[in-house]
Amino acid sequence: MPEPRTFRDEPVSFVRRSGRMSEAQERAFEELSGHYLLDVPRAIASTSVHADARLDVAAEYRRDAALIVEIGSGQGHAIVSAAAARPEDDFLAIEVFRAGLARTMLDADKAGVRNLRLVEANAPEVLATYLPEASASEVWVFFSDPWHKKRHTKRRLIRDGFGATAARALADGGLLRLATDWEDYALQMREVLDAEPLFERAFEGEWGDRFDGRAMTAFERKGITKGREIRDLTYRRKPRA
Incomplete structure (x- = not known):
């Protein structure tokens, strides 16, 4: 008798649709994933992370350096640019869409970036268990899906509980x-993180200044062209007791 299907307890912030990759993207997975893409043990889904899996950061990057983690790296424009500009730091891109991962690997290889790794997985699971506690210097969440329809807002990444998950992975002061x-999503982000006792604001006023380490992407330009305000927020991880 087949075992019953198992589902995640919490809704994920993405809907993973299958799509064909270009020949170049297919080649990227064959030729570049050995260096860039982490081999993650799975649990109940192809984007899950087994609860016992742990990343040995120093062994993977072969050094001790600050680790910057980007959630939802998309096509990789922001993180490849940052990794190229900051070779003294290490970077980890979390993404579930294979075409985006492939594009990221292609651009990173073209730019000669070697301080970047990618993980194809659900970000909260990476933060909650896969990364060692206090291993990240920064966590970036740039333009995650706003799930603007009311019936879908439960899928938003930044919701109750996310702060504690991110705080686990961040070093003190991260x-x-x-x-x-x-x-509407910006307001929710601010409300959720203002209420999180493990964080404090690292900005003054209503909104933070634009992070100058974030490369201007086509996605951000599109939002500006449509007349939408770009809202930046930065929070600092409070010291552990």
Whole structure:
């Protein structure tokens, strides 16, 4: 008798649709994934992370350096640019869409970037268990899906509980950087993180300044062209007791 299907307890912030990759993207997975893409043990889904899996950061990057983690790296424009500009730091891109992962690997290889790794997985699971506690210097969440329809807002990444999950992965004093072009989501982000006792604001006033380490992408330009305000927020991880 087949075992019953098992589902995640919490809704994920993405809907993973299958799509064909170009020949170049297919080649990227064959030729470049050995260096860039982490081999993650799975649990109940192809984007899950087994609860016992742990990343040995120093062994993977072959050094001790600050680790910057981007959630939802998309095509990789922001993180490849940052990794190229900051060779003294290490970077980890979390993404579930294979075409985006392939594009990221292609661009990273073209730019000669070697301080970047990618993980094809659900971000909260990476933060909650796969990364060692206090291993990240920064966590970036730039333009995550706003799920603007009311019936879908439960899928938003930044919701109750996310702060504690991100705080686990961040070192004391580490920064959580967020940006969105969706006003309602920006307000929710601020409300959720203002209420999180493990974080404090690292900005003054209503909104933070634009993070100058974030490369301007086509996605951000599109939001500006449509007249949407880009909202930046930065929170600092409070010291552990």
